[in-house]
Amino acid sequence: MIHSLAVAIVVLTGALALFGVAGTVMGRAPGRVDVLAVGAVEALLVLQAVLGAARVFGGVRLAETQTFMIYLLVSVAVLPLGLQFARAEPTRWGGTVIAVASVATGVAVLRLLSLWGQTVG
Known part of the structure; x- marks a missing residue:
């Protein structure tokens, strides 16, 4: 994993959460801007997942490889699912779903990041 990419993703997910809450406070349903914002963060998540999986399959030994791979999958899957739920019934609360x-x-x-720090010899 690339540490700086992971930190950037954490910052961006925090900003996206604030953006979702702001949408709820303003009373607007998720729209095109929300889709683009989630898409941008998702692109970085996919990049991170590809790089992380390539390094694991390339020989990096982790203390908990299976757990790491599951978290990679979860990190890529949660935002698109949240966006689908948020847009399924477009109400003001969609922003909160995106924030969560x-x-x-x-x-x-x-x-x-924590699991990556537990590399084995």
Whole structure:
């Protein structure tokens, strides 16, 4: 994993969560801007997942490889699912759904950083 990329993703998921809460406070349903914001963060998550998986399959030994791979999958899957739920019934609360998905993704990335730090010899 690239540490600076992971830190950037954590910061961006935090900003996306604030953006989602702001949308809820303003009373607007998720729209095109929300889709683009989630898409931008998701692109970075996919890049991180590809790089992380390539390094694991390339020989990096982790103390908890299976857990790491599961968190990689979760980090990529949560935001699109949250966006789908947010847009399924477009109400003002869609922004809150995006915010919760963003926070969950940020926590998953922090856990990935923790697991990556536990490399074995």
